[in-house]
Amino acid sequence: MGLEIVNQWRGNKIWGREKRWIDVRDPQDNSLIESVPAASAEEMHQALEEAAAGAGIAANMAVHERMAILHRAADLIQERTETFAVTIAREGSKTIREARKEARRCVDTLRLSAEEARRINGETISFDQSPGSENRMGYYGRFPVGLIGAITPFNDPLNLVAHKAGPAVAAGNAILIKPSSLTPLSALLLAKTLEEAGLPSGVCTVVTGHGSEVGDVLVRDPAVRMISFTGGVEAGEAITRKAGLKKLSMELGSNSPVIVLDDADLEEAVASTVSGAFWAAGQNCLGVQRVYVQSGLFDAFAEAFLRRVRTYRIGDKLSEETDMGPLITEGEALRVERWVDEALHKGARLLAGGKRDGAFYAPTVLMDVPDHCQLAREEIFGPVVSLYRVKDLDEGIREANRSPYGLQAGIFTRDLEKSFRMIREARVGGVMVNDSSDYRIDAMPFGGTKMSGLGREGVRFAIEEMTETKVVCFRLRRH
Numbered sequence: 109m110g111l112e113i114v115n116q117w118r119g120n121k122i123w124g125r126e127k128r129w130i131d132v133r134d135p136q137d138n139s140l141i142e143s144v145p146a147a148s149a150e151e152m153h154q155a156l157e158e159a160a161a162g163a164g165i166a167a168n169m170a171v172h173e174r175m176a177i178l179h180r181a182a183d184l185i186q187e188r189t190e191t192f193a194v195t196i197a198r199e200g201s202k203t204i205r206e207a208r209k210e211a212r213r214c215v216d217t218l219r220l221s222a223e224e225a226r227r228i229n230g231e232t233i234s235f236d237q238s239p240g241s242e243n244r245m246g247y248y249g250r251f252p253v254g255l256i257g258a259i260t261p262f263n264d265p266l267n268l269v270a271h272k273a274g275p276a277v278a279a280g281n282a283i284l285i286k287p288s289s290l291t292p293l294s295a296l297l298l299a300k301t302l303e304e305a306g307l308p309s310g311v312c313t314v315v316t317g318h319g320s321e322v323g324d325v326l327v328r329d330p331a332v333r334m335i336s337f338t339g340g341v342e343a344g345e346a347i348t349r350k351a352g353l354k355k356l357s358m359e360l361g362s363n364s365p366v367i368v369l370d371d372a373d374l375e376e377a378v379a380s381t382v383s384g385a386f387w388a389a390g391q392n393c394l395g396v397q398r399v400y401v402q403s404g405l406f407d408a409f410a411e412a413f414l415r416r417v418r419t420y421r422i423g424d425k426l427s428e429e430t431d432m433g434p435l436i437t438e439g440e441a442l443r444v445e446r447w448v449d450e451a452l453h454k455g456a457r458l459l460a461g462g463k464r465d466g467a468f469y470a471p472t473v474l475m476d477v478p479d480h481c482q483l484a485r486e487e488i489f490g491p492v493v494s495l496y497r498v499k500d501l502d503e504g505i506r507e508a509n510r511s512p513y514g515l516q517a518g519i520f521t522r523d524l525e526k527s528f529r530m531i532r533e534a535r536v537g538g539v540m541v542n543d544s545s546d547y548r549i550d551a552m553p554f555g556g557t558k559m560s561g562l563g564r565e566g567v568r569f570a571i572e573e574m575t576e577t578k579v580v581c582f583r584l585r586r587h
């Protein structure tokens with residue numbers, strides 16, 4: 109896919125002046141894929157004006173029209189899975205196999221959005237609950253908020269955009285999307301496909317540009333009634349401060365924990381935590397970053413874990429053989445290297461990896477990571493996992509909760525009572541029992557506590573956030 113997507117695409121308003129462009133480069137060799145407009149603040153204002161008009165169009169679309177467009181777009185993406193997968197893989201860090209899975213999930217997300225469009229209902233209300241109100245009846249319903257501003261991250265450049273565009277369209281909203289300037293092509297392709305599926309111009313607009321510049325305009329504009337942000341905590345907090353009185357959906361970071369108890373299925377726990385740690389080179393908000401293994405199983409777990417990590421093939425993202433690609437930039441790989449070096453300098457032990465080659469960073473396993481280093485406190489967002497030995501579930505839960513984040517957690521055990529203790533006591537948005545923290549389906553409620561965010565995505569739950577409740581009461585005339 110070349111420049112043609114940028115030049116030929118009119119319907120969804122690709123905004124940008126002739127001379128300002130953002131080069132989209134393949135992180136594994138820094139080759140130029142194509143350039144997209146770097147919209148100015150003024151161009152974002154223009155786009156917002158048109159998108160505000162699109163909100164009126166969207167609100168008047170019948171449910172069956174929204175459903176048909178979403179299903180048609182899902183059909184088109186399904187037919188073009190390889191095109192979408194190659195786009196995801198080339199502009200981002202995913203291997204082609206990981207990218208195909210994301211493209212297939214995007215199809216599911218759009219189909220779920222189509223189905224949920226018919227379920228945006230309310231309830232009748234018995235107003236005659238007090239004397240004098242016998243002649244009243246009514247109901248409440250859910251109505252579109254209007255224009256939604258969406259800002260999305262680099263790591264799932266297609267499906268996380270679909271998790272905003274799909275529910276927004278299903279609920280009768282217009283949406284203006286500012287994708288990551290590192291991976292904007294998948295968002296452009298998605299919006300183009302929605303237009304090809306029949307979505308009227310102005311209902312889904314993509315504006316490419318730098319977050320701190322055009323994102324600011326988007327966040328502050330009073331015509332935007334909701335900000336749906338997915339990204340890091342720092343940007344999320346900045347947006348929250350600037351947004352003013354708007355609905356906010358914040359899907360932020362985490363440093364997800366998994367607890368493995370003595371009675372766990374060892375092979376299952378190892379396979380799941382290795383995959384959860386190194387999927388997308390660890391650039392996954394749900395990625396397994398901390399594994400707390402009960403002491404009776406620790407040595408066997410660590411040995412099996414390292415044996416599996418050593419089988420990982422790092423290399424060309426587009427090769428079917430590759431298990432893990434690069435980080436999104438060499439700068440990110442250098443940051444990960446610095447964090448690992450800090451931990452080692454402060455007493456951590458290196459069990460595997462710890463080597464960087466350009467934007468590639470080997471799958472890395474540490475233990476004895478001290479509390480007073482960034483790797484222990486922050487979100488690494490890279491292929492680094494820390495193993496910890498714990499005495500029992502009490503210590504595991506205590507340590508898992510000792511984080512400013514709370515997105516999802518995992519626990520491996522055969523003991524139902526211990527599973528329910530984890531479910532009750534883990535301060536997260538989701539607990540995966542006998543699965544790692546990174547398990548997600550697109551229909552489930554998704555979001556975090558503490559610094560991991562506000563609100564929930566997952567199609568039906570995003571629609572709840574993207575609609576307002578309106579109550580109607582009829583005062584019946586006496587005859």
Ligand SMILES: NC(=O)c1ccc[n+]([C@@H]2O[C@H](COP(=O)([O-])OP(=O)(O)OC[C@H]3O[C@@H](n4cnc5c(N)ncnc54)[C@H](O)[C@@H]3O)[C@@H](O)[C@H]2O)c1
Pocket residue numbers: 259260261262263264268286287288289317318319320323324327338339340341343344346347358359360361362392393487489515560561
């Ligand atoms: N919870 C989730 O669902 C989820 C999913 C994916 C990624 N993430 C998080 O996203 C982060 C990685 O993605 P990233 O590096 O693209 O995040 P990021 O915060 O650097 O950027 C995310 C988006 O925000 C924009 N942006 C940055 N600063 C902004 C500002 N001041 N105002 C407006 N927009 C701004 C960027 O241009 C980009 O489009 C990680 O922290 C990861 O955990 C969370």
Ligand SMILES: O=C[C@H](O)CS(=O)(=O)O
Pocket residue numbers: 263264268391392393394546547548
């Ligand atoms: O990076 C965070 C994503 O939301 C996780 S998933 O790809 O949606 O499972």
